[in-house]
Amino acid sequence: MENVLEVRNLSKKYNGFELKNINLELPKGMIMGLIGENGAGKSTTIKSILNIIDRDCGEIKIFNLDNKENEKQVKEEIGVVLDDSFLSDYLNPVDINKIMKNIYINWDENLYFKYIEEFKLPKNKMTKEYSSGMKMKLKIAMALSHHPKLLILDEPTSGLDPVARNEILDIFQDFIQDEENSILVSSHITSDLERVADYITFINNGEIVITKPKDELIENYGIVKCTEEEFKKIDKKDFIKYKKNRYEYDILVEDKVSFKQKYDIEIIDKPTIDEIMVIYIKGEK
Numbered sequence: 088m089e090n091v092l093e094v095r096n097l098s099k100k101y102n103g104f105e106l107k108n109i110n111l112e113l114p115k116g117m118i119m120g121l122i123g124e125n126g127a128g129k130s131t132t133i134k135s136i137l138n139i140i141d142r143d144c145g146e147i148k149i150f151n152l153d154n155k156e157n158e159k160q161v162k163e164e165i166g167v168v169l170d171d172s173f174l175s176d177y178l179n180p181v182d183i184n185k186i187m188k189n190i191y192i193n194w195d196e197n198l199y200f201k202y203i204e205e206f207k208l209p210k211n212k213m214t215k216e217y218s219s220g221m222k223m224k225l226k227i228a229m230a231l232s233h234h235p236k237l238l239i240l241d242e243p244t245s246g247l248d249p250v251a252r253n254e255i256l257d258i259f260q261d262f263i264q265d266e267e268n269s270i271l272v273s274s275h276i277t278s279d280l281e282r283v284a285d286y287i288t289f290i291n292n293g294e295i296v297i298t299k300p301k302d303e304l305i306e307n308y309g310i311v312k313c314t315e316e317e318f319k320k321i322d323k324k325d326f327i328k329y330k331k332n333r334y335e336y337d338i339l340v341e342d343k344v345s346f347k348q349k350y351d352i353e354i355i356d357k358p359t360i361d362e363i364m365v366i367y368i369k370g371e372k
Contacts, residue, residue: 312355
């Protein structure tokens with residue numbers, strides 16, 4: 088399967104934080120969800136991919152091209168949504184269209200205004216008067232309107248109500264339908280990723296701890312509910328981490344079928360991405 092994005096041994100050191108040997112591959116036509124708590128390294132990874140910050144070491148290829156050596160060519164094919172849109176609050180969507188069509192060769196103003204209308208964004212109102220949800224919709228419209236092949240999105244559904252989030256997720260799924268386009272999306276709303284993502288990459292303390300197909304992660308992993316007496320009989324090699332609650336233990340296992348065959352424990356729940364992340368971060372080994 089052809090990869091649209093390849094990151095090899097990406098590292099970046101700051102005072103008090105280090106991104107360590109990040110490796111990931113995003114196949115063409117797929118959506119990868121990037122998860123992790125605040126400060127884990129998600130935004131640093133995205134900014135390194137976009138060459139907004141200098142990496143200390145590692146290699147990043149987008150469309151099989153080095154993201155530094157071929158930056159202009161690569162960025163023509165990428166749609167980006169970051170926390171900061173880098174645009175003045177005193178511009179309206181009409182002003183933004185005039186700017187963007189001089190930046191991107193493939194800028195499609197008909198498509199842009201189609202999204203503006205679809206998202207019910209006032210064309211002549213300055214963005215400083217927009218709500219946070221409206222600003223996010225505007226950024227998504229901008230990201231999509233030059234026919235990119237790759238979307239790189241940092242919290243794109245943050246601040247949106249459930250109806251608007253649903254609308255945006257539908258657009259993302261439509262975007263990859265031809266199997267030529269791909270999306271890398273960082274999000275704290277893991278239920279959104281459960282709906283649309285093909286792969287999940289989990290970053291914790293600057294390191295990737297899990298990168299797997301989403302279905303494999305949710306179907307194979309399990310959360311074992313057991314008593315303290317049952318917990319004492321379980322080999323530490325057979326689970327990832329555990330969390331002690333008031334009345335029971337929650338144990339995260341990588342292969343619930345094998346675990347059930349080895350131990351006589353009845354309750355093994357199918358986990359959500361949120362539950363996997365919480366036990367991994369808060370749990371003990």
